[in-house]
Amino acid sequence: MSGRPSLGIDSPDACAAVADFAAGLQAGHDARDADVLNAQFASDVAWGSPFGALVLGYDDLHAIHTRFQAAAGDDPRFRYEVRNVRAVTDDVVVAHIARLALGDEGSPLPPHDDRDAPFSELAMFVLVRRDGERWLAAGQHTPMRPGGAVPART
Numbered sequence: 001m002s003g004r005p006s007l008g009i010d011s012p013d014a015c016a017a018v019a020d021f022a023a024g025l026q027a028g029h030d031a032r033d034a035d036v037l038n039a040q041f042a043s044d045v046a047w048g049s050p051f052g053a054l055v056l057g058y059d060d061l062h063a064i065h066t067r068f069q070a071a072a073g074d075d076p077r078f079r080y081e082v083r084n085v086r087a088v089t090d091d092v093v094v095a096h097i098a099r100l101a102l103g104d105e106g107s108p109l110p111p112h113d114d115r116d117a118p119f120s121e122l123a124m125f126v127l128v129r130r131d132g133e134r135w136l137a138a139g140q141h142t143p144m145r146p147g148g149a150v151p152a153r154t
Helices: 014-031 058-072
Strands: 041-048 054-056 077-087 092-102 121-130 133-143
Touching: 014 077, 014 092, 014 121, 014 133, 041 058, 054 058
Parallel strands: 041 133
Antiparallel strands: 041 054, 077 092, 092 121, 121 133
16 A cells, blocks of 8 residues: 555536536637636636636636637637546535637647647636535646647746
């Protein structure tokens, strides 16, 4: 035995909560509506962008998402996919959700290094239950690039 604990617990509603969260992200993106996209974000959310920025607090993040959604038009198209769910307590769930950039046929685009083109990313989200509702406490996004993770560029 290694002495390392297993932190995941059996939580019957964790998968459903993450699926609902991902559906909210998808609905917000599809409608180009930051209010819908951010509906499940806590007031003190901590957001790590795929380019290394850290945004603290709903108001600052919402302003960024409002600008992004207004500028997006009909493209790019994305699909959100739940990749992993781990409840660490009855009230805290860690989830990995992919945001896949889609081509014209609706299939995910292959990973690439073009920073000016739509890209797929994997995000880790921490959802916390307060007063019976799940809220996003934190998220960290990583671009999907050829060959896996690449060093940050400065």
